[in-house]
Amino acid sequence: MQRPRVEFWYEFASSYSYLSVMRVEALAGAAGVDVAWRPFLLGPVFLSLGWNDSPFNIYPPKGRYMWRDLARLAEKYDLPFRVPSRFPRNGLLAARVALLGVEEGWIAPFSREIMRANFAEDREIGDEEVVEAVLRDLGLPAGELLAAAVATDNKLALRHQTEEATALGLFGAPTFRVGDELFWGNDRLEDALDWANRRPG
């Protein structure tokens, strides 16, 4: 029988994606559900909705609430958290690198370290030096991977994945997908895992 599976769509710039990137592997493991990591870019998705910035910046009351909510949730999940001095940061390079880690099997720890850099250590994850340092700390060949990340085929792969996100009806991150069902938001992770076990996708 096929193991149940959840697609995990996330963006390195996204604050609530931080919480799910840190939580998903342990929870999915406990639920016996495989995770397909799907980094993508929210920018083009937001543009298709008419937003040229994060809605948390466009709508200040939503933004103020979000940072407080995030601090409370980080405490609840026992995760480190510091309000970043820049938001949103550019997740493009990190997403390109992450794609390379899907087949090589290191996308989960890489994603966690990038997220920790952004939302716990206030580091500029848009800078190549930060991504390089994360790769090196994981014992990965940073130079090689950074070159492969910006090769044409990999750039196109991320573009296609982002187009697929829009085509699937995604409008935010994180989003969990089980079969044809979408679950939007870190607070739906548990529901998505329950659904995966109910109807194997």
Place this chain on the structure above:
Amino acid sequence: MQRPRVEFWYEFASSYSYLSVMRVEALAGAAGVDVAWRPFLLGPVFLSLGWNDSPFNIYPPKGRYMWRDLARLAEKYDLPFRVPSRFPRNGLLAARVALLGVEEGWIAPFSREIMRANFAEDREIGDEEVVEAVLRDLGLPAGELLAAAVATDNKLALRHQTEEATALGLFGAPTFRVGDELFWGNDRLEDALDWANRRPG
């Protein structure tokens, strides 16, 4: 010692408010938390954010997702649900009537019946006849209450409550408030109750 308390801000037109209106009394009771019911109007709040309609209508992918999410959640909570043929409905009269029920003690059952009419029975809760029928079914003096609902002082009371919502930083419904902490969304009801028990408001 003061009993812990949560303010429950909701709007009769709001789909996720439906879920919380049906759930809040039982959950708060089990948690030993008092509920202060605070009906308000989302329209003016949305206008202050630049929206002249529900964001679920302005952004179709959000709207499609919301209805599916609502159906799944209603099933999870064992609540009746039917996608209403009109959305959002006008919650003005129902909110005015509800305010009268705060002191008289019938706001909870009245709110549940209005919500059931809107989101399970597809009835026009903006129509006086529907509100009247709900009041009568509850054994309340419908004619008297409908007259009191549109008296100037009561109209002003609802306006003030809506202005207070904006001043408190609310940007959607349902929102739970414990002390100075806001919890936005039906999915934060349990967190709000936990918070109330942690730091009595």
